[in-house]
Amino acid sequence: xxxxxxxxxxESARRGSRxxxxxxxxxxxxxxxxxxxxxxxxxxxxxxxxxxxxxxxxRSIPSFKGEASFSTWLYRIxxxxxxSFLKRKGREKGRVELTERAxxxxxAAVEGDSPERDVGLHEIARRxxxxxxxxxxxxxxxxxxxxxxxxxxxxxxxxxxxxxNTVSWRMHKARKLLRARLxxxxxxxxx
Amino acid sequence: MRCEKARRWLSDDLDGALGPARKARxxxxxxxxxxxxxxxxxxxxxxxxxxxxxxxSADDWAAFERRLEARLDAEARNGPVGRVLEANRRAxxxxxxxxxxxxxxxxxxxxxxxxxxxxxxxxGGPDSLASLIAVAETDPDIGERISERVERSIRxxxxxxxxxxxxxxxxxxxxxxxxxxxxxxxxxxxxAKDIGGGGAK
Numbered sequence: 001x002x003x004x005x006x007x008x009x010x011e012s013a014r015r016g017s018r019x020x021x022x023x024x025x026x027x028x029x030x031x032x033x034x035x036x037x038x039x040x041x042x043x044x045x046x047x048x049x050x051x052x053x054x055x056x057x058x059r060s061i062p063s064f065k066g067e068a069s070f071s072t073w074l075y076r077i078x079x080x081x082x083x084s085f086l087k088r089k090g091r092e093k094g095r096v097e098l099t100e101r102a103x104x105x106x107x108a109a110v111e112g113d114s115p116e117r118d119v120g121l122h123e124i125a126r127r128x129x130x131x132x133x134x135x136x137x138x139x140x141x142x143x144x145x146x147x148x149x150x151x152x153x154x155x156x157x158x159x160x161x162x163x164x165n166t167v168s169w170r171m172h173k174a175r176k177l178l179r180a181r182l183x184x185x186x187x188x189x190x191x
Numbered sequence: 192m193r194c195e196k197a198r199r200w201l202s203d204d205l206d207g208a209l210g211p212a213r214k215a216r217x218x219x220x221x222x223x224x225x226x227x228x229x230x231x232x233x234x235x236x237x238x239x240x241x242x243x244x245x246x247x248s249a250d251d252w253a254a255f256e257r258r259l260e261a262r263l264d265a266e267a268r269n270g271p272v273g274r275v276l277e278a279n280r281r282a283x284x285x286x287x288x289x290x291x292x293x294x295x296x297x298x299x300x301x302x303x304x305x306x307x308x309x310x311x312x313x314x315g316g317p318d319s320l321a322s323l324i325a326v327a328e329t330d331p332d333i334g335e336r337i338s339e340r341v342e343r344s345i346r347x348x349x350x351x352x353x354x355x356x357x358x359x360x361x362x363x364x365x366x367x368x369x370x371x372x373x374x375x376x377x378x379x380x381x382x383a384k385d386i387g388g389g390g391a392k
Contacts, residue, residue: 018263025259029252034245051259058263128240146206147242153208164208172202178241179233186233 010070013061021061025054028071031149032078038144039082041133049085053078068158075145075159083137124185131181135174142170143178192220197227205234 004023012020032053037046056077064073132140145156146167153171157164179186197220203209204217221228247255 018267021263022256022260025256029255030247033247037245047255050255051262054259055262055266058266125240125243128237132241143241147238150242153203153206168199168203168206168208171206172199175202175205175234175237176198178237179230182237183233186236 006070007066010061010064010066013058014064016062021058024070028074029054031071032074035075035078035144035149036082038129038132038148039140040085041129045085049078049082052081056081072155072158075149076161079141079145079159083141086137127182127185128178131178134181135177139170139174139177142167143174146171192216194220194224194227197221197224198230201227201231201234205238 004020006024006027009020009024013024029050033046033050036049036053037043040046040049053074057074060077064070068076132143135143141160142156145151145159146153151159153164153167156167160167197217200209200213200217201221204214209217221231
């Protein structure tokens with residue numbers, strides 16, 4: 001059943017087939033987990049939230065009308081639950097205030113260790129993840145969907161329920177902030 | 192073209208969202224602007240890391256699936272609507288049982304007490320249960336205290352039923368949104384019965 005067309009699996013799951021639903025979970029769990037993991041910054045919370053996403057999807061699938069794709073619908077649940085989680089926890093992991101001085105490139109406003117220190121790829125990845133975690137939630141969500149999950153602006157806009165131009169603006173803003181935050185380390189990143 | 196505009200277009204271009212005409216204009220700007228070329232190069236490096244796959248082991252996924260299956264099993268046993276209804280029924284059931292038990296006990300002892308002997312079926316002095324219940328017949332405060340005592344005993348026997356009431360709806364932000372119209376209607380009808388009318392609007 002795992003190899004069946006998605007619309008068939010979705011319809012079976014809507015009618016109560018748990019086997020079909022588990023097949024859908026296996027197809028989408030990686031992307032759902034990846035999205036959440038990038039949003040919350042730690043694997044334990046990401047795992048718990050991914051579980052909640054699929055439980056919520058199982059409860060709600062009888063009323064899934066197919067107006068959007070199943071993955072878009074699932075992502076929407078994931079984004080809403082994750083944003084609720086972040087709001088409930090009252091934190092944004094490692095968030096610092098990125099002032100206009102930081103955006104303008106004032107080194108004094110940028111926190112962190114000396115960029116002259118030799119850093120490995122894992123350390124860079126950690127810093128990038130940390131920096132993404134400092135973005136305001138609405139910017140972080142767009143960035144994670146587009147860069148982390150490979151969505152187009154149109155797809156991300158559908159998940160977020162906002163105009164495509166809003167996603168475009170948020171991506172520009174997120175990149176500007178991330179570059180300001182990570183500029184001292186970007187020379188170490190291997191493409 | 193101003194650099195701020197060019198960088199906005201650059202962001203769109205990285206996402207494949209820039210049209211051909213703007214792409215051409217951007218290319219002209221980049222050919223003569225070192226700062227914007229450096230900006231583009233920094234973004235490319237950043238996203239090579241930010242967009243990397245987050246791997247999980249097969250064991251991790253197997254554990255994830257086992258945990259989800261267990262929760263789906265629990266869902267199948269109780270169901271979201273069933274859990275809410277059961278929680279509400281429990282909220283009313285034990286006090287109702289305790290009150291009924293207390294009332295039945297008082298009534299049975301009152302009817303069973305021999306007429307005129309001034310004592311209680313279980314005999315004993317003024318501190319006996321029968322004497323207490325006899326007093327409860329005429330004193331509502333004592334009657335209420337007896338009910339509470341019976342209720343507490345039942346609670347002790349059942350291991351604290353309040354702790355098992357699941358506030359599923361309160362903990363799950365999407366719980367109510369996930370219910371269908373039929374489920375909401377059924378819930379409203381059942382809750383109205385439980386609380387004696389005037390429930391859901």
